[in-house]
Amino acid sequence: MSNTSEDNIMRQGDRQCIALTLNGRERSGYCEPRDLLSDFIRHELGATGTHVGCEHGVCGACTVHIDGVAGRSCLMLAVQAQGRRIDTVEGLAPDMVLGDLQQAFQRHHALQCGFCTAGILMSCADYLKRVPDPTEAQVRDMLSGHLCRCTGYTPIVAAVLDVAARRQASKQAGETVEAAHA
Ligand code: FES
Numbered sequence: 665m666s667n668t669s670e671d672n673i674m675r676q677g678d679r680q681c682i683a684l685t686l687n688g689r690e691r692s693g694y695c696e697p698r699d700l701l702s703d704f705i706r707h708e709l710g711a712t713g714t715h716v717g718c719e720h721g722v723c724g725a726c727t728v729h730i731d732g733v734a735g736r737s738c739l740m741l742a743v744q745a746q747g748r749r750i751d752t753v754e755g756l757a758p759d760m761v762l763g764d765l766q767q768a769f770q771r772h773h774a775l776q777c778g779f780c781t782a783g784i785l786m787s788c789a790d791y792l793k794r795v796p797d798p799t800e801a802q803v804r805d806m807l808s809g810h811l812c813r814c815t816g817y818t819p820i821v822a823a824v825l826d827v828a829a830r831r832q833a834s835k836q837a838g839e840t841v842e843a844a845h846a
């Protein structure tokens with residue numbers, strides 16, 4: 665049976681337009697009320713850096729920032745993101761230049777297949793804003809919310825501690841320069 669224009673209107677009518685800010689840009693797309701934010705980001709907005717593993721909030725692969733705070737995009741409906749700020753792993757490398765956290769992962773070989781990496785990066789980025797100088801135990805505790813089947817975690821922990829140390833050193837150097845000019 666062929667589709668009529670009325671059929672198309674009905675299908676469109678079942679879907680709702682969602683507008684949000686994705687990585688600093690105003691975006692909009694259609695979703696059904698049952699659609700997950702993770703699927704909306706990937707399939708409707710085309711930001712496929714966010715991965716989907718368990719869809720149960722367990723693996724952490726789908727982690728994004730929701731209004732600046734890390735959260736599982738598979739545990740949120742797309743309609744709940746209306747008007748909110750969503751940041752994904754693509755936002756860590758604006759203009760395709762890797763951020764310092766990503767560079768640290770590269771230096772320490774903190775990924776293999778990379779499936780878990782986007783989510784881990786988003787959790788680490790949020791965590792380091794709140795805990796800029798963590799201990800190894802704190803980093804391991806934070807990472808316990810993520811499942812990686814490849815790396816064994818040791819290089820990931822090393823990368824996070826490395827970037828934290830570099831940021832602290834650069835902050836202290838800045839403060840020294842400021843004090844010298846005071
Ligand atoms: S896909 Fe969301 S936590 Fe696993």
Ligand code: FES
Nearest residue numbers: 776778812813814
């Ligand atoms: S690098 Fe493969 S699952 Fe983490």
